[in-house]
Amino acid sequence: MGERILVVGSGGREHALVWGLLRSTRVDQVIAAPGNPGMAGEPGCLCASDTSASDIDGVVALAEREQVSLVVVGPEDPLVAGLVDRLREAGFAAFGPSAAAARLEGSKSHCKEFLLAHDIPTGAAVSFTDAEQALAYLDSLDHVPVVKADGLAAGKGVIVAETRTEAAEAIRGILIDGRFGRAGREVLLEERLTGTEVSVLAFCDGTDYAVMPAAQDHKRLLVGDLGPNTGGMGAFHPSPIADAALLETVAHRVIEPTLAGLAAQGRPYTGVLYAGLMLTDAGPKVIEFNCRFGDPETQVVIPLLETDLYDVFMACVEGRLGSLDVEWADQAAVTVVSASGGYPTSSSPPAPISGLEDVPDECIVFHAGTELRDGAIHASGGRVLAVTAMKPTLAEAAEAAHAGIAVIEFEGMQHRSDIARETAQVRT
Numbered sequence: 001m002g003e004r005i006l007v008v009g010s011g012g013r014e015h016a017l018v019w020g021l022l023r024s025t026r027v028d029q030v031i032a033a034p035g036n037p038g039m040a041g042e043p044g045c046l047c048a049s050d051t052s053a054s055d056i057d058g059v060v061a062l063a064e065r066e067q068v069s070l071v072v073v074g075p076e077d078p079l080v081a082g083l084v085d086r087l088r089e090a091g092f093a094a095f096g097p098s099a100a101a102a103r104l105e106g107s108k109s110h111c112k113e114f115l116l117a118h119d120i121p122t123g124a125a126v127s128f129t130d131a132e133q134a135l136a137y138l139d140s141l142d143h144v145p146v147v148k149a150d151g152l153a154a155g156k157g158v159i160v161a162e163t164r165t166e167a168a169e170a171i172r173g174i175l176i177d178g179r180f181g182r183a184g185r186e187v188l189l190e191e192r193l194t195g196t197e198v199s200v201l202a203f204c205d206g207t208d209y210a211v212m213p214a215a216q217d218h219k220r221l222l223v224g225d226l227g228p229n230t231g232g233m234g235a236f237h238p239s240p241i242a243d244a245a246l247l248e249t250v251a252h253r254v255i256e257p258t259l260a261g262l263a264a265q266g267r268p269y270t271g272v273l274y275a276g277l278m279l280t281d282a283g284p285k286v287i288e289f290n291c292r293f294g295d296p297e298t299q300v301v302i303p304l305l306e307t308d309l310y311d312v313f314m315a316c317v318e319g320r321l322g323s324l325d326v327e328w329a330d331q332a333a334v335t336v337v338s339a340s341g342g343y344p345t346s347s348s349p350p351a352p353i354s355g356l357e358d359v360p361d362e363c364i365v366f367h368a369g370t371e372l373r374d375g376a377i378h379a380s381g382g383r384v385l386a387v388t389a390m391k392p393t394l395a396e397a398a399e400a401a402h403a404g405i406a407v408i409e410f411e412g413m414q415h416r417s418d419i420a421r422e423t424a425q426v427r428t
């Protein structure tokens, strides 16, 4: 009998984790809570669709009922709320940081204090709970700062203001009007950094780490990096910006001191540490930490993993990562995301999706915002699905992923036709 694993979450990121675990020779069954129709369609995966990812009691009860040998937690909210702590108390192996370690993502002012205390490069910032004091500080600055709500705000709590008036409005919106509820009881006014953004993610076992291949994200909604910011409309590897030398610098200047600092404070970090960085003239600086995998970066990176994903998770959970060789395919990978018509500002009515069966076999389709209605898969809003292709070169992977997404259709579908293409042209 092989292992039975519980994956918590319902996005494209979690579908990629389910896909990776089902390729393990050790894994018999994956249960996803709540999962999505794409995961339900994977042979060996069952969805507990009535258990939400944020229902901590429900997830622990499900793990007990199903007697799983490992729980992998995808999204940040349950991590910050202490799901991993509860699972460990109940005797389960759980992949993800404790609430104390996940606080690096859960509170931006806490994260900033940690970074400064450990001499990890980051922008200068000051926190406020009082609007008048924050506005007075804003007046005293000779530059316009980035305004950040302290807590988790579903990716919307950062306002990169262009003018002082905009920054003041953001401060009032957060501290006076309560725009982000409890997440906005404190604001951070942070020095605006300039440069190129890059993310570096690492598997961590509390002490040791293994950096993942860098996946460069396209955050803007529209072709040419225009339009509003989104969770990510596509991503690709390799990224010319994040070369081996940069990964090494980030490992030494950011990942290592973070793991050492957390361990010294009695809250060792197990799980994925995601460092969002700005490559400034003075070197890489941390913009934020996430305590989880990225979406859509996971859909790029997991297909490249050659080591058994279950072994990597267990090595992290059991503190043995230092003795495991985590190996990656020497290939390029491109992921293109399709989103509903209203994304990222409004919801969209469910729309039937056609063409899924025509996507070439060389592509992997990961579901996110999909649902089953009368037996047919519908787009249900937000980011709907992602198509990944892996090939020897970036140009080939980009063409294959774009060809895969081109056969999928639903009303209002948005996707970017330029994911990875500019970089691929420069490189080939």
Ligand code: AMP
Binding pocket: 123, 146, 155, 156, 157, 158, 160, 190, 191, 192, 193, 194, 197, 276, 287, 288
């Ligand atoms: P976050 O929600 O922390 O990922 O921030 C969202 C986006 O805001 C980032 O991806 C950056 O593009 C931008 N951002 C955050 N902090 C800064 C900063 N200090 N300087 C410039 N841009 C920033």
Ligand code: GLY
Binding pocket: 217, 231, 232, 290, 293, 294, 295, 296, 297
């Ligand atoms: N793609 C950005 C994120 O997962 O936060």
